[in-house]
Amino acid sequence: MAYQALYRVWRPQSFLDVVGQEHVTKTLQNALLQQKISHAYLFSGPRGTGKTSAAKILAKAVNCECAPVSEPCNQCAACLGITNGTIPDVLEFDAASNSRVEEMRDVLDKVKFAPTAVKYKVYIIDEVHMLSISAFNALLKTLEEPPKHVIFILATTEPHKIPLTIISRCQRFDFRRITAQSIVNRMKLIVEETGVDCEERALQMIARAAEGGMRDALSLLDQAISYSQDRVSLEDALTVTGSVSxxxxxxxxxxxxxxxxxxxxxxxxxxxxxxxxxxxxxxxxxxxxxxxxxxxxxxxxxxxxxxxxxxxxxxxxxxxxxxxxxxxxxxxxxxxxxxxxxxxxxxxxxxxxxxxxxxIEVKQTEQNQTSQVSQLISRIEQLENELQQLKASGVTVTQESAPPAQKPAQRTSRKGFQPAIGKINEVLKQATKSDLNLIKGKWGEMLSRLMKSHAALLNEAEPVAASSNAFIVKFKHEIHCQMAMENSRFIETMTAALNELVGKRLSLVGVPEEQWVSIRESFLSTQHADEGENGENKQEEEPHISEAKKLFGAEFVEIID
Structure with missing residues (x-):
């Protein structure tokens, strides 16, 4: 007898043999036992995952002489005839080579005749997505009003090419890619039954090269057995699959x-x-x-x-x-x-x-910065512990002991970052909405021109006020504001980028969000007090202006004569 490929010899003959599709086989077995057979099924999924095999098993199970059963007996005349392909009532139709409407009509014309050898006529249409539009229309009419003795099983690898009117009339089952371990277990059974000596690592390599398809795995195993001498080794599997060791x-x-x-x-x-x-x-x-x-x-x-x-x-x-x-x-x-x-x-x-x-260079700069920051944090913690020990021992630590020239020490003190309130008030006095909108309009483009480390400081920052020569940026976190305002390179890069976009060089003033609220309220209250001293009857003369300032804020109200 001529040699047959492994995937043909070991084609599943029962639902138990279908590997990795338990969600499909369990549903079909329950439907068979409860005699809830649909007139049309759609099996979709990648190649080599058992769609056509499951269709033939279903055809045997519904026509088995022992029905209703969850598995075909594979011993009665109906099961043997369907397996051998000698029963004309179970027809396998290849839509890839018979896609025209005339060929589909030849098949559908015989649907109305009752089966001659078994209980149900089963039409297995493989690669159904290859049918023409006219052929789909001809099939649709039969699916709408099918005879009681006919079951259609459509198999496809590309369900998105099938008309929705066809899909809606079928019970759809999606076949998944089979896991590498399931493929290895199946191949172990096959090599043990056939007496082939094979390394387990070779089977694992073949299973991974098959990419979830059992038929591809068995074909590669067949090639590896033919290539090897006495034992299928890992090198044999690598050679057959084209993979690298x-x-x-x-x-x-x-x-x-x-x-x-x-x-x-x-x-x-x-x-x-x-x-x-x-x-x-x-x-x-x-x-x-x-x-x-x-x-x-x-x-x-x-x-x-x-x-x-x-x-x-x-x-x-x-x-x-x-x-x-x-x-x-x-x-x-x-x-x-x-x-x-x-x-x-x-x-x-x-x-x-x-x-x-x-x-390739690993981003050593970022790693070094991270390590330096962690070292600085640990050093600061060590110094704080030493300071606490000195205080506990009775040593008085005064501010005068520190050199007067070390101004940055004030910023790193426990009081936190101290914004330049005077500069902020000067900007607020001359601030206009048009200047602020100009900066906001160029803000995104300005961020794209900065380095990633500089742009990261402005992730949660936004401009809140601007005049003709300066602008205020509000930072959500105080530490980000402190890092930004103490980085002269960051300030220079940011102002240079804005200078190119808006056409004038603006000074940057940073303020944390928590302090911005109090500074702004203090400035507004001072402005209202000054306005009250300069003109007490202003509210009586122009009540609409006073009301507008209350609603929107004095800095956003512009009075035009």
Whole structure:
């Protein structure tokens, strides 16, 4: 007898054999036992997940001589005939090669005739999304008023191409991608039954390369068995799938860590010399770092790892690398992968990427700043503890003991940041709404011109008042206001950016949100007192102006004669 592929020999013959689709098989089994069979089903999902197999099992179960049953017996004449394809009442129709309306009508003309060998006529239409619009219309009429003895099972990988009028008349079941562990368990059963010697790591590699499809996994396993001699090894699986060994990936990532460009390029030349696909290689490298990121952030989710195996080299590398560096590596690899898709010379982009990966600089400045801040905080805490100990021992610490020239010490004292109230009042006296609107209109563009570290200080800040030569920025947090106003480079960069946008150089005055409220209220009360001294009968003469100031604030009311 001619040799048959593994996926044909081991095609599921019962719902129990359908791997990874328990949500579908359980529902169909309950419907069979309760005799609640629908006239039309729609099986959708990726390739190789069991759609057509489940359709044939359902056809056997409804026509089994032992019905109602949850599983076909596979021993009666009906089950054997459907399995062998000798019963004409169960018809498999390929819509990909028979998409015209005439071919669909030839099939539907026979629907009205009663079945001859079994209880139900079952029409399994594979790749139903390939039908033409006219063929769908012809099928729709039959689905609207189907005979009692007919069941339609539609299978597709692209349900979005099927008209909604067809979908609404079917019970829809979505088949999922099968997990790698479920595929490995199924392949273990197959190799044990067939007597093939196979490494478990080779099965894991094949399962991950199958990307959730059982048929693809069995096809790759068939190839690996044919390629190997006596035992299917991991190297055999890597050769068949075109993947790169983890040892090679470990070697290459070590070159990235050591910033060894020559070793990285030599390893790439060796890889391409053995016929590996550059596109497949960069995908393996992305998955490698993706798994490393998941392992560092969620080490208990081992099932989510797609490409790596937890060997000693990988564990040592995962401990030494930082999460921020992994983000940079994945971002660079993703950009390279996109560029490789639209070029005839992917090797060039891959070599450039290898050089960049070896020369990539982790954001050491940010890390150093973070470490310096943490050191300063620990030093401040240490000094405060020493100060408390001195006070407890009776030593009096006076302000005169500090050098008078150290003015910044006042800002870091327990009183917090002290805004320049005099400058703020001067700006408020000359503030106009037009000046404020001008700055607000250019605020977003100004932020985009700043460095990220400078723009971060203004995340929760906004301009609240402006005059012709200065403006006030309100900060939500006092620490951000203090950091901004003590950073001369930040002030210079911000004023220069505004100068380019508004055409004039403005002075910056910062104030925390908590202190801004009290400063503004104090200024308004002073202004009202001055107005009362200068003209007591102003309210009587112009009550509408007084009322407007009460409602909107004096700084927002402009009086035009």
């Amino acid at each position: 983890q040892g090679f990936l470990n070697k290459l990532t070590n070159a990235f860590q050591a910033k060894d460009v020559s070793s990285g390029l030599e390893a790439l030349d060796e890889l391409l010399f053995h016929g590996k696909d550059p596109t497949r290689f960069i995908e393996d490298l992305i998955l490698f770092y993706r798994d490393m990121l998941l392992f560092k952030t969620a080490p208990n989710l081992e099932e989510s790892l797609e490409r790596i195996m937890l060997d000693d080299d990988f564990l040592r590398m995962a401990e030494s690398i930082q999460t921020g560096q992994i983000y940079q590596l994945i971002d660079l690899l993703n950009k390279t992968q996109q560029e490789m898709r639209w070029t005839n010379h992917p090797r060039i982009f891959l070599e450039v990427a290898i050089v960049k990966l070896c020369q």
